[in-house]
Amino acid sequence: MKIPPYPHPLIAREGWGILAGGLVVAVLVSTWSWWVSIPFWIFTVFALQFFRDPAREAPEGEGLVLSPADGRIVCVEDADDPYAQGRKALKISVFMNVFNVHSNRVPVDGSVQSIEYFPGKFFNAALDKASLENERNAMVLQTTDGHLVTACQVAGLVAKRILCHARVGQSLYAGQRYGFIRFGSRVDVYLPPGARPRVAIGDKVKATSTVLAELPALSGDHDTAA
Structure with missing residues (x-):
């Protein structure tokens, strides 16, 4: 069974604010020091994978x-x-x-x-x-x-x-x-x-x-x- 269109493909809306905040901080810190910014980029990548939200198809069948x-x-x-x-x-x-x-x-x-x-x-x-x-x-x-x-x-x-x-x-x-x-x-x-x-x-x-x-x-x- 195909699930109806998903409300927000790929990234869950619950993570938009966290991901945007991490990205902004990482970019800003990078302009000052690339090495210091590494933990912020790691957090941003972690948030990106954590809040992924792929659409799925359900198997057919009753019950x-x-x-x-x-x-x-x-x-x-x-x-x-x-x-x-x-x-x-x-x-x-x-x-x-x-x-x-x-x-x-x-x-x-x-x-x-x-x-x-x-x-x-x-x-x-x-x-x-x-x-x-x-x-x-x-x-x-x-x-x-x-x-x-x-x-x-x-x-x-x-x-x-x-x-x-x-x-x-x-x-x-x-x-x-x-x-x-x-x-x-x-x-x-x-x-x-x-x-x-x-x-x-x-x-x-x-x-x-x-x-x-x-x-x-x-x-x-x-x-x-x-």
Whole structure:
């Protein structure tokens, strides 16, 4: 499935100010001393790669759950979803290091049921305790089939800003860009019981392009919104 035209190809708007500032400082310092300017040029190049935001195409298929982020799978397990009334769920977590694309994408087609922000700590996002103790922002979606899917952005060791552009009541499509986390983080996805994972711990994934799981077939007892 081809994703609709991207709002800002190549470089995420969240990084425009940082990148412009780094570039201006690097140029100004270069006019005085090339050697002194080297750290500023290194920072500018780092910012350029960190805030890259490539458009992606989603795979075809019904009931597919797309990866919300680039990175590495650090968790595939049964868990309780603390953001959807503690329902039983399949939890899949993607850890992003500072060299991954940090633009976050919607995992499934659905309407936004709730968005909750939680202040917290800044443990290494690869650790399990980061899911419930770090700063985070949880978005619960309901698909047209009635399934609940939660995508939770979790800040990491050096991440200091979680950005979520979605709004309650908004209809989103799988692969749509909805947020950004600056400088190292993770995204936890909670899926309804019966969802079939298509990734394993250690797998490298790409936002939108990689299928994390398949939603369960419909039954008379599927999830409903709170």
